[in-house]
Amino acid sequence: MPDTLYDWGLAVAAAMMTVSFLVIxxxxxxxxxxLDRLVGMDGFVAAFQCALATYICWSLDTTVVNAMLVIALLGFISTVAVTRFRRRDNQ
Structure with missing residues (x-):
């Protein structure tokens, strides 16, 4: 694959992630x-992982993979903890 096509693909992915970050x-x-805010935070964690994966593809530097793993685990644990102890908003 030519480098310019690869770079354009990564630029398109980065632009789409920027728009998704704004929506989130x-x-x-x-x-x-x-609950809507919790779903937004889950989306933010997932979008951040996608941004890190795009960075890995762009820089060809795999040292960020450990950070991605930690972010994934913390996102999962925090979501489970918040949903476990969540009360209704009007209480």
């Missing part, structure tokens, strides 16, 4: 209840 942040800020 909007959902976190304007979410009508805490």
């Amino acid at each position: 942040v909007w959902r976190i800020i304007t979410g009508p209840n805490s």
Whole structure:
């Protein structure tokens, strides 16, 4: 694959992730209840992992893989913890 096509593909992926970050942040800020904000935070963690994967593809540096693993585990654990102890918003 030519380098220019590869770079363009990564640029398109980065642009789409930028738009998704903006939509996710909007959902976190304007979410009508805490569950919408929790789903937004899950989306943010997933989008951040995708951004790190795109960075790995762009720089060909695999030292970030450990950070991706930690972020994935912390995102999962935090989601389970919050949903376990969540109460309704009107209580």
